[in-house]
Amino acid sequence: MEQVQNIVSDRELQGSNLQTQEYFINVGPQHPSTHGVLHLKIKLDGEIIEDVDPILGYIHRSVEKMCEKLSYRQIIPITSRMDYLSAHINNQAVALAVEKAMAVEVPPRARAIRILMAELTRIGSHQLWWGVMGMDLGALTPFFWGFRDREMITEMFEETCGTRLTMNYIIPGGVATDVHPDFIGKVKNYIRHLRKKLPEYDEILTGNRIFIERTRGVGYLSPEEAVSFGCTGPTARGSGVSCDIRKWHSYDGYDKLDFNEVLFNEGDNLARYKVRIKEIWESLRIIEQVVENFPEGEVMGKMKKVIKLPKGEFYQRVETARGELGVYIVSDGGNTPYRIKFRSPNFSNLSVLKKIVVGSKIADMVATMSTLDLVIPDIDR
Amino acid sequence: MSYIENILSTSVSLLKGMKMTGYYFSHPKEIYTRQYPENRKTLKLPERFRAELTMPHDEFNRHRCSGCTACEIACPNGTIKVLTYMETTPDNKKKKRLDTFIYRLSMCTFCNLCVDSCPSDAIKFNQHFEHSVTERKQLTKVLNRQGSTVTDELK
Amino acid sequence: MIITALIIAISVITLFAVLGLVLVYMERKVAAFMQIRLGPMRVGPWGIAQTLADTVKLISKEDIIPNGADKFLFNLAPLMVTVIATLALAPLPFSDKWIIWDSNVGVFYVAAISSLTVISILTGGWASNNKYSLIGAMRSGAQIVSYELSVGLSLVAMVLLSGSLSFSDIVMTQQDAWWIFKGHLPAWIAFMVFIIASTAELNRNPFDLPEAESELTAGFHTEYSGMKFALFMLSEYINMFIVSAVAATLFLGGWMPLHFGQDNFFNHIMDYIPPLVWFAGKVFFIIFLIMWFRWTFPRLRIDQLLTLEWKYLLPISLINVLAAAWITVTGWHF
Incomplete structure (x- = not known):
């Protein structure tokens, strides 16, 4: 009763202005739009977001500390579990770092397989993201279409690598086994399938007016902010920051392939969305080129049974589906790393969230989170 | 005029989306679902699929494990425990023999490192993926069969 | 009795x-x-x-009442939403003989009753003592109150054309052709506005902001479980049926078979299909349309939702009422 009287008297003091109060709301750790166990503490004024405070660590598994006890070969399966949607590319990062340190030459067939796997992973990851993006905006149907197309990729992985998600396939020196005899044929089929199905993605979502209204001009990230927050991958490229590691610090023979770095300058959710859709097309082009000139030969370089890195520090970066993944290894000459550090793209991409959602509505925050394409286990590691 | 154009272009874009969902609704052939317990008989997993570690035995109940514990060392998370004993061969040499090969399925990440490291191809992954059990202890398995011996070539 | x-x-x-x-x-x-x-x-x-x-x-299932919830209102809300859905069923003619209450103000009655739903949603959202529920309820309030206008105005257009507020009379006026065929552009516009606005009133995608599972987990019924949740769900589907039945009666002739002109061979063939089948077929067609929307479109944002109503649907339906009145006065419809 007292409260009511207070409100009434306040209102009388302020003329006709209603007294409003900010309130906190916990989004997550279990929430449909955080895609994992991310916890966001949001300060709201009605529907308008005033402050976002991401709380991390719900899925921290001390990957870096664990790696200090494991041999370089044993680190590979652990890295698959950081950014599980880019498992192949994570494996590749560690493998490349070890190869760089040991100065091992990777046979051309292994390099071609690596590129194939990495690009298929990228396509699969973007398809899953596309479906989830639709779901976050309230359209459930794209989710299943995206998963259908991704399912075909995971089936190809299953056949060659033996698992669907955490492959442990790209290892220091090359790849674990040669590809399955049917693999190349299936990839060719898949390219045909996807070239037919990708225009459907545009019809149901990209061209949809509601979708455009929901994403255009929302969650603006300026190029300066993208650089200063360390954003990489499609998040930064949507703001016009050229940061494709495949172009700038080419590895595994990407420099010999003809592909474009997708850049959009708008910096909003729609631009980030378009970057990813275009990247699927570019990845298809890369895969086509690799499949056409698929080299024969060994898939494993000359590696010793026990991998020992020389004393020193080694850094290797790769372009995952979400941005730049850096692997920094400090070796004391033993068969386990003295210290290993992963520079994960998602952590930097999440840090920019507060900057771009404050002042927008709850629904916009969900859309923005979606276009940042966060994988929570990669943030916490 | 742009007001009406706006309405028309919006309607067209929305109808395009409805055309797509309508297409899939009217083409049940596109359905991608596979019904799992029903298709058990026809379900074929690729031969490289890693589901559960096994130790193949031949018809004389002999396995190929020499008890070298290379798999135990290779495993990143302590899934495998190899218990061995020493046997004196007829020509008076002491040899390591496998006593029990313990495999904890609950800890396995199916990374294939044990199979890669095995010098005598004693273990391999099979495609039996239905792992659910009613008790946790059932997930700890002994892979070598009762009374099994090592093959002659490894003796 | x-x-x-x-x-x-x-x-x-x-x-x-x-x-x-x-x-x-x-x-x-x-x-x-x-x-x-x-x-x-x-x-x-x-x-x-x-x-x-x-x-x-x-x-x-266990019936959970959250701590700090207003118990009475929390229990009342699902009951209220079901009762309101039931009430709106009364004046709808299922066939030429089946009608519960042949009211002479049926259209008006349904419009009045169906706008009460917002009260139960607000009650449920407020009584749950949950911020997600409250946001959902407030969204629902803004949404239903605004879209009520467009629904009402499209009903008015049809009442003008048919000249009656009674559902059974409106069906009888469609003996020579359904209003969607003989009402020209105003009937078409009214039909589309009615479908869009009533989808919004039903809180269904693309207007499911009060529930918005990716934003508010489940919106106003976040805290409801078991049978109380089922009542909310049931009333959503009953409301969908009622909206579709109203649309079918006003625009597609209700139980009236597909007729063109008076007393010809085609009409007699159509008469062999029983009225109840005609009614059910039309209702399920519109229900399918609403479901089709739901599984195709993304959700609107709250400001876009209100923009759509106040800048597009409302002016259009106001002009449409004028056009319908003009057609009625000149007797242009056949």
Whole structure:
């Protein structure tokens, strides 16, 4: 009763202005739009977001500390579990770092397989993201279409690598086994399938007016902010920051392939969305080129049974589906790393969230989170 | 005029989306679902699929494990425990023999490192993926069969 | 009198139960086929008993009342939403003979009753003592109150054309052709505005902001579980049926078979199909349309939702009422 009287008297003091109060709301750790166990503490004024405070660590598994006890070969399966949607590319990062340190030459067939796997992973990851993006905006149907197309990729992985998600396939020196005899044929089929199905993605979502209204001009990230927050991958490229590691610090023979770095300058959710859709097309082009000139030969370089890195520090970066993944290894000459550090793209991409959602509505925050394409286990590691 | 154009272009874009969902609704052939317990008989997993570690035995109940514990060392998370004993061969040499090969399925990440490291191809992954059990202890398995011996070539 | 009332009550409750089961099953199958899935397949052939099994599950679930909730209002809200849905069923003609209450202000009555739904949603959202529920309820308030106007105005356009507020009279005016055919552009516009605005009133996608599962987990019914949740769900489907029935009656002739002109061969053939089948077919066509929307479109944002109503639907339907009046006065419709 007292409260009511207070409100009434306040209102009388302020003329006709209603007294409003900010309130906190916990989004997550279990929430449909955080895609994992991310916890966001949001300060709201009605529907308008005033402050976002991401709380991390719900899925921290001390990957870096664990790696200090494991041999370089044993680190590979652990890295698959950081950014599980880019498992192949994570494996590749560690493998490349070890190869760089040991100065091992990777046979051309292994390099071609690596590129194939990495690009298929990228396509699969973007398809899953596309479906989830639709779901976050309230359209459930794209989710299943995206998963259908991704399912075909995971089936190809299953056949060659033996698992669907955490492959442990790209290892220091090359790849674990040669590809399955049917693999190349299936990839060719898949390219045909996807070239037919990708225009459907545009019809149901990209061209949809509601979708455009929901994403255009929302969650603006300026190029300066993208650089200063360390954003990489499609998040930064949507703001016009050229940061494709495949172009700038080419590895595994990407420099010999003809592909474009997708850049959009708008910096909003729609631009980030378009970057990813275009990247699927570019990845298809890369895969086509690799499949056409698929080299024969060994898939494993000359590696010793026990991998020992020389004393020193080694850094290797790769372009995952979400941005730049850096692997920094400090070796004391033993068969386990003295210290290993992963520079994960998602952590930097999440840090920019507060900057771009404050002042927008709850629904916009969900859309923005979606276009940042966060994988929570990669943030916490 | 742009007001009406706006309405028309919006309607067209929305109808395009409805055309797509309508297409899939009217083409049940596109359905991608596979019904799992029903298709058990026809379900074929690729031969490289890693589901559960096994130790193949031949018809004389002999396995190929020499008890070298290379798999135990290779495993990143302590899934495998190899218990061995020493046997004196007829020509008076002491040899390591496998006593029990313990495999904890609950800890396995199916990374294939044990199979890669095995010098005598004693273990391999099979495609039996239905792992659910009613008790946790059932997930700890002994892979070598009762009374099994090592093959002659490894003796 | 009492016996008649009892019979009606029992048949209405049965209709509700059957409608709930059928529509939930239909929704799941429509969604599944659009999403290249099979949908429920386990309980019964093609999963037809799935909703029955779900109902049994919901009845046997624990009834949770959150701490700090307003117990009375929390329990009242699902009851209220069901009662309101039931009331709106009264003046709808199911066939030439089947009508519970042949009111001479039927259209007005349905419009009045269906706008009460917002009160129960607000009650439920507020009483839950949950911020997600409260946001959902407030969104619902803004949404239903604004879209009520467009629904009302499109009803007015049709009332002008047909010259009656009674549903059975409106059906009789469509003996020579349904209003969608003979009402020219105003009837078409009114039909589309009615479908869009009533989808919004039903809180269904693309206007499902009060529920918005990716934003507010479940919106106003976040805290409801078991049978109380089931009542919310049931009333959503009953409301969908009522909206579709109103649309079918006003625009597609209700139980009236497809007629063109008077007393010709074509009309006689059409008369062989019983009126109840005509009615059900039309209603399910519109229900399918609303489901089609839901499984195609993304959700609007709250400001876009209000923009759509106040800048587009409302002016259009106001002009449409004028056009309908002009057509009525000049007698341009045939």
